[in-house]
Amino acid sequence: MGTGLVVMGGSGRMGRMLCSLIEGSDDLHLVAVTEAPGHDWVGQDLGAAMGGAPSGVPVTDDAASVLPTTDAVIDFTTPAATVAMARLCADHGTAHVIGTTGLTGDDIDAIDACADRTAIVRAGNMSLGVNLLTQLVERVAASLDADYDIEIVEAHHRHKVDAPSGTALMLGEAAAAGRGVTLDAVADRGRDGITGARGRGTIGFHAIRGGDVIGDHDVMFIADGERITLRHQASDRSVFARGALKAASWAAGRPPGAYDMLDVLGLK
Ligand SMILES: NC(=O)C1=CN([C@@H]2O[C@H](COP(=O)(O)OP(=O)(O)OC[C@H]3O[C@@H](n4cnc5c(N)ncnc54)[C@H](OP(=O)(O)O)[C@@H]3O)[C@@H](O)[C@H]2O)C=CC1
Numbered sequence: 001m002g003t004g005l006v007v008m009g010g011s012g013r014m015g016r017m018l019c020s021l022i023e024g025s026d027d028l029h030l031v032a033v034t035e036a037p038g039h040d041w042v043g044q045d046l047g048a049a050m051g052g053a054p055s056g057v058p059v060t061d062d063a064a065s066v067l068p069t070t071d072a073v074i075d076f077t078t079p080a081a082t083v084a085m086a087r088l089c090a091d092h093g094t095a096h097v098i099g100t101t102g103l104t105g106d107d108i109d110a111i112d113a114c115a116d117r118t119a120i121v122r123a124g125n126m127s128l129g130v131n132l133l134t135q136l137v138e139r140v141a142a143s144l145d146a147d148y149d150i151e152i153v154e155a156h157h158r159h160k161v162d163a164p165s166g167t168a169l170m171l172g173e174a175a176a177a178g179r180g181v182t183l184d185a186v187a188d189r190g191r192d193g194i195t196g197a198r199g200r201g202t203i204g205f206h207a208i209r210g211g212d213v214i215g216d217h218d219v220m221f222i223a224d225g226e227r228i229t230l231r232h233q234a235s236d237r238s239v240f241a242r243g244a245l246k247a248a249s250w251a252a253g254r255p256p257g258a259y260d261m262l263d264v265l266g267l268k
């Protein structure tokens with residue numbers, strides 16, 4: 001049986017990927033899947049809801065009823081659902097793995113306030129590749145001065161609702177850290193109109209949306225006469241899901257705290 005998991009939003013793009021990987025795992029099992037009240041999967045068996053054979057895994061809108069037997073909750077949903085679940089997980093001492101993006105500063109503060117009662121792993125991208133890339137970006141940014149303009153370009157599928165992506169913001173944070181500044185002080189998000197010349201030392205963000213792009217990110221360091229581009233391209237959502245499952249196993253039973261994927265991957 002091993003680690004018992006609840007997957008929030010099991011009918012979503014990430015939810016389906018997570019459920020299928022857990023089903024094929026020897027050391028993880030699904031305690032339940034949650035959906036928002038009123039969702040047509042609520043009250044059904046997960047297997048039947050997916051159009052297959054019964055699996056014995058319930059779909060519920062009452063997470064509190066399943067948390068006592070759950071080691072970790074995996075959450076790729078919406079900011080409002082994630083903040084509510086952080087509070088519930090803290091009440092039960094259940095580990096919470098958060099992949100949801102589009103969180104405001106207030107949302108992040110609310111989540112962090114729960115980390116003194118349970119282990120929370122949060123990352124805008126759970127893939128090994130992107131987490132390694134943040135370290136490369138920080139190093140390159142630290143090695144180059146502001147003659148190298150930093151621009152971050154991301155592309156995602158047409159259904160994505162937030163911009164810049166969580167990954168772009170992670171990469172921007174890494175570049176800002178390399179430069180010894182805060183991202184808030186230098187971010188230039190989505191130029192439009194008569195913008196004036198580029199500000200020296202700013203970090204630009206640009207978002208492309210279309211089709212079924214899973215997630216591409218370029219970090220460009222552009223100077224007079226040369227440019228360096230560091231690129232990550234995801235071609236399968238399983239890279240995010242595998243990272244989240246690793247985080248759930250790592251966080252289950254761990255002391256309370258706010259962690260990220262660099263902690264999980266041992267890259268700090
Ligand atoms: N950190 C990372 O590595 C990654 C992060 N993401 C992020 O994860 C999030 C989800 O992405 P994606 O799977 O593509 O989105 P989807 O819209 O496909 O899935 C979200 C799911 O959450 C459900 N949901 C909404 N509210 C609740 C609630 N209160 N309780 C339970 N379930 C709820 C939705 O249900 P309904 O259908 O009713 O709306 C839906 O099934 C986004 O913020 C995305 O940016 C995505 C990939 C990787």
Ligand SMILES: O=C(O)C1=N[C@H](C(=O)O)C[C@H](O)C1
Binds near residue numbers: 214
């Ligand atoms: O919404 C998505 O799909 C993705 N969201 C994350 C983000 O905002 O960076 C991670 C990945 O790029 C896919």
